[in-house]
Amino acid sequence: MAVSAQLDVDAAPASFELAYRQFRARVLGWALRFCAGRADLAEDVAHDTFLKLHRDFARLDTDDLGAWLYRVTANEALGRLRRERSFSAKLARLFSGAEAAAPAADHDFERREESLLVERALTALPDKERVVVCMWALDGLAQRDIARTLALSEGYVSKLLARGQERLRARGWEVGDDA
């Protein structure tokens, strides 16, 4: 099954403004889940994703725009998380030696307990495992589609998914069988 069909995207927009209006919430939502609910990071990811859309809109196949945005958001999230982790790690080493902080305290308190637990579980996962788990658990993508979206091999995606599920189980979550 095609990724666009699973994402339930609308008709092709005629301009960047229409595309932005149509996909803004969806891209932000995808960015939030890939960033484990961190709004600041998710906003940066969405911003960069739409900048790319603006730059490439004229030569994009707008019929498949939802799938393109989903793929770009996932990859932007992975890149941003990697850079942020590297920068945070440097700061942490510089000032306290502790690992970078998880989501901000006031951000956590506004969540319901379950959401907080989910965010913590996602935050505990490595970036790639988190993105793969989200794609599998929320969007129901097959391992082959995940591999194509993230430009990874199917075997590697299978390994990432298995590891992520194992980590979640270790934290007391029921994950169910592989897709």
Place this chain on the structure above:
Amino acid sequence: MTRDFRQALKRADAAWRDEAHGPMGARLDARLRDSLVPRRRFRWTDLGLVAGGAVVGAALVLWLLRPAPVAPPPALGGFEVAAAPAPATAPAVALASDSVRVDVDGTELYDAARQLRVTASAGTTLKREAQGVRLVNGQGVFQVAKQAQRPEPVRVLVEGGAIEVRGTRFTVTQGADGAGHVTLEEGAIDFRFPSGRVKAVAPGETVHWPEEAEELAPLPDLPPAPPPTVEPPRPPPARRVDTWSDFDRRLRSEAVLRRVMTLRQQSRWDECIAELERALELPDGAYGPGTRERLSWELGSVLTWQTKDVPAACWHWTIHLKTYPRGRYGLEVTRAVAALECAK
């Protein structure tokens, strides 16, 4: 108790979507608007444009503030007319691009290249030459600014030689007959005669030209005409005098030829022959190339056509042809020899 992660995640995702519709979406709108508005970015060419504009502006200001151009004094024959006693009348007339005739007494001319100032009398003719300023005739008070760095002396050329000066004032008179004199008023000058002799002139002293006869080399007697069987004597061997400069040679050549021409015009043939023989007695280095041949031809011509002294002329042409076998005057010499019937 274990919890279903997929269900919990979907609920959390729904909450995130709600968040995306709220202030987060508005912040993203503002950020994107800022990012997509085209901004003028700094480029190095901007700096170049600013600098170029500043330079052009400065040049414009300097051009506007430039001093008004000073009109150069009127130029006549290469001289500037520095002052004239009666401005309403034309003080001088240009005869050519390099010569001028002064019509008003006291007209002051200036040679800017040599920094030489002449206050000339009416009727004076001056000429700018490569070697100096020539006083063709008339009278002028010359004044040269003293300048230690001057590479060469300023020269005032007259019929009978040249006056070399580095900074002084003197009065020169040149007559139409070739004679003249210079009187030094202040400073020091050297008078260079065509013979190469240089006379230092002291203030108040006057030097006359042409050079006094007693100071010239004595005229040799004309050798007797040799018999036809005797081979004519060889011309004097060439003797190079390196101490004479090109300027000396040119000056001497011009002076001799002028005097010969003057004597010719006045039909003073004996004096003309004496002048030419005296000139030909000087060694080779005394003249520029071609001048000696010209003098020899002049002498032969006077002997042939004016005095008609056949033996002397034939003897002279024999020597001339031997000295200049492919001379410039070959045709004229052949015609003269034929007219004289020298072979008989």
